[in-house]
Amino acid sequence: MEMTFEQQRLRTAFREFADAHIVPHANAWDRAEHMPAEAVRQLANKGYLGAVLPADCGGAGFDMVGFGLLNEELGRGCSSIRSLLTVHSMAALTIWRWGTEAQKAQWLEKLGQGEAIGAFALTEPEAGSDAREIRTEAVVSGDDFLLNGHKKWITFAQIADLFLIFARSQRGPCAFLLERNTPGLVISPVHGMLGTRASMMAELHLEQCRVPKQNLVGAPGVGLSHIASSALDCGRYSVAWGCVGIAQACLEACLQYAGQRKQFGSLLRDHQLVQRMIAHMVVGVKAARLLCHNAGQLKDAGDPTSIIETSIAKYFACRTAAEIARDAVQIHGANGCSSEYPAERFYRDAKIMEIIEGSNEIQEITIAQSACQQVADNAAIAR
Amino acid sequence: MEQTKEKLRAFLTRHIAGRTIADEDQIFASGFVNSMFAMQLVLFLEKNFKIAIGNEDLELKNFQSINAMADLIERKTPHSQNGSNS
Numbered sequence: 001m002e003m004t005f006e007q008q009r010l011r012t013a014f015r016e017f018a019d020a021h022i023v024p025h026a027n028a029w030d031r032a033e034h035m036p037a038e039a040v041r042q043l044a045n046k047g048y049l050g051a052v053l054p055a056d057c058g059g060a061g062f063d064m065v066g067f068g069l070l071n072e073e074l075g076r077g078c079s080s081i082r083s084l085l086t087v088h089s090m091a092a093l094t095i096w097r098w099g100t101e102a103q104k105a106q107w108l109e110k111l112g113q114g115e116a117i118g119a120f121a122l123t124e125p126e127a128g129s130d131a132r133e134i135r136t137e138a139v140v141s142g143d144d145f146l147l148n149g150h151k152k153w154i155t156f157a158q159i160a161d162l163f164l165i166f167a168r169s170q171r172g173p174c175a176f177l178l179e180r181n182t183p184g185l186v187i188s189p190v191h192g193m194l195g196t197r198a199s200m201m202a203e204l205h206l207e208q209c210r211v212p213k214q215n216l217v218g219a220p221g222v223g224l225s226h227i228a229s230s231a232l233d234c235g236r237y238s239v240a241w242g243c244v245g246i247a248q249a250c251l252e253a254c255l256q257y258a259g260q261r262k263q264f265g266s267l268l269r270d271h272q273l274v275q276r277m278i279a280h281m282v283v284g285v286k287a288a289r290l291l292c293h294n295a296g297q298l299k300d301a302g303d304p305t306s307i308i309e310t311s312i313a314k315y316f317a318c319r320t321a322a323e324i325a326r327d328a329v330q331i332h333g334a335n336g337c338s339s340e341y342p343a344e345r346f347y348r349d350a351k352i353m354e355i356i357e358g359s360n361e362i363q364e365i366t367i368a369q370s371a372c373q374q375v376a377d378n379a380a381i382a383r
Numbered sequence: 384m385e386q387t388k389e390k391l392r393a394f395l396t397r398h399i400a401g402r403t404i405a406d407e408d409q410i411f412a413s414g415f416v417n418s419m420f421a422m423q424l425v426l427f428l429e430k431n432f433k434i435a436i437g438n439e440d441l442e443l444k445n446f447q448s449i450n451a452m453a454d455l456i457e458r459k460t461p462h463s464q465n466g467s468n469s
């Protein structure tokens with residue numbers, strides 16, 4: 001798949017940014033379980049936090065392939081900072097796509113410039129893959145809604161200014177914009193995760209949080225089917241490209257290591273069993289990138305098949321990244337198990353990707369269902 | 384209008400495992416659609432009927448049935464025939 005001149009230019013700029021500002025620090029951020037404010041500011045200064053927004057809304061005006069390339073390069077450096085781009089873009093894109101004019105006026109410019117950080121709050125202790133189980137409740141109270149509930153595993157909630165949050169109501173699932181300073185919202189940091197350890201995760205406890213009706217995104221009833229769904233589509237796309245980045249980083253680390261380390265009198269790269277792993281990496285990275293690129297082009301064309309193609313790309317890229325990261329640790333031997341090398345971080349981060357934005361199993365169900373529908377459709381056409 | 388409904392019917396049949404859908408059938412209540420279907424439907428409507436669906440249209444009742452969607456498309460399509468708002 002060919003990249004346009006502009007996409008090639010963007011890719012070079014993203015790569016240089018990641019090499020200068022992310023790669024050298026990623027291991028330290030991971031160890032500290034902390035993303036420094038300076039790192040977020042650098043992303044904002046580059047306009048990258050407005051990657052999914054058009055220029056006339058204060059965004060960078062990249063197309064979806066361009067946004068994907070940014071995810072790959074950030075993901076190559078550090079999955080935690082890539083996950084900031086993911087959740088922030090999910091919130092920003094949702095407001096741009098589905099927000100009221102007042103919501104757009106209030107938030108788009110700020111989000112696009114990184115003056116406000118957005119996050120996505122769907123998951124709860126009892127509602128993971130099956131989002132219909134959410135128990136956070138929104139009850140009408142005068143001109144407001146009162147929100148009560150508990151959200152878990154919320155990426156960058158420690159620093160987010162605005163949450164796209166989901167609750168059930170008498171009229172069906174709702175999506176709201178919830179500001180950080182809302183009385184009754186308590187944000188408790190989460191530590192000790194396996195991967196994306198610098199993603200400033202937190203839990204949200206909502207007790208009688210008063211949210212004006214104007215903060216409702218879309219009508220009651222469409223909160224999950226349309227709002228969460230379209231945000232998750234963006235999230236899956238971002239994660240898919242982020243996985244290409246992890247896999248590419250593993251490949252580069254392995255090529256370097258296997259070109260220096262000698263055992264049995266020859267470089268690791270000259271042992272054929274190591275070559276097999278490297279060959280798998282090369283092919284896996286290319287195939288995953290092609291699937292992501294395909295999904296991006298379909299998104300740019302507004303094609304309905306972009307949704308399933310994104311799911312396919314996410315599924316393949318996550319599995320590929322996890323396999324490649326496992327082999328990267330293997331090629332590095334004991335060094336691969338040490339935090340002095342990045343392989344173990346890639347391995348831990350890649351595992352997370354198989355769980356978030358729809359686990360591997362959920363993607364398998366969706367992809368298989370879609371294929372079965374296709375067969376039914378072909379049979380109907382043939383009749 | 385009939386042509387619009389025909390296109391909608393074809394799209395829905397493809398996504399609801401080959402079932403026949405009547406114009407007034409409640410699609411979302413049927414339980415046959417998966418979590419990605421609603422967004423696929425929005426993109427399909429936008430691309431095929433050259434309309435933009437925004438906040439003001441985002442109510443489940445606009446997408447409930449073939450009839451509801453045909454009405455939505457009719458409302459969202461700029462009519463150039465007599466050039467007036469009457």
Ligand SMILES: Cc1cc2nc3c(=O)[nH]c(=O)nc-3n(C[C@H](O)[C@H](O)[C@H](O)COP(=O)(O)OP(=O)(O)OC[C@H]3O[C@@H](n4cnc5c(N)ncnc54)[C@H](O)[C@@H]3O)c2cc1C
Pocket residue numbers: 087120121122123127128129130152153154155156193195196352355356357358359360361362
């Ligand atoms: C690092 C990290 C960051 C996250 N960030 C966010 C965030 O910012 N916002 C947010 O809202 N959420 C976030 N999450 C939550 C994430 O979306 C959920 O973890 C995910 O949806 C899976 O839900 P669960 O963990 O409850 O697992 P469960 O749904 O309980 O699933 C457990 C296992 O069962 C499998 N399973 C479930 N149903 C089926 C089925 N029908 N058939 C076959 N297998 C099935 C799953 O695939 C999985 O392997 C984050 C999670 C992590 C780990």
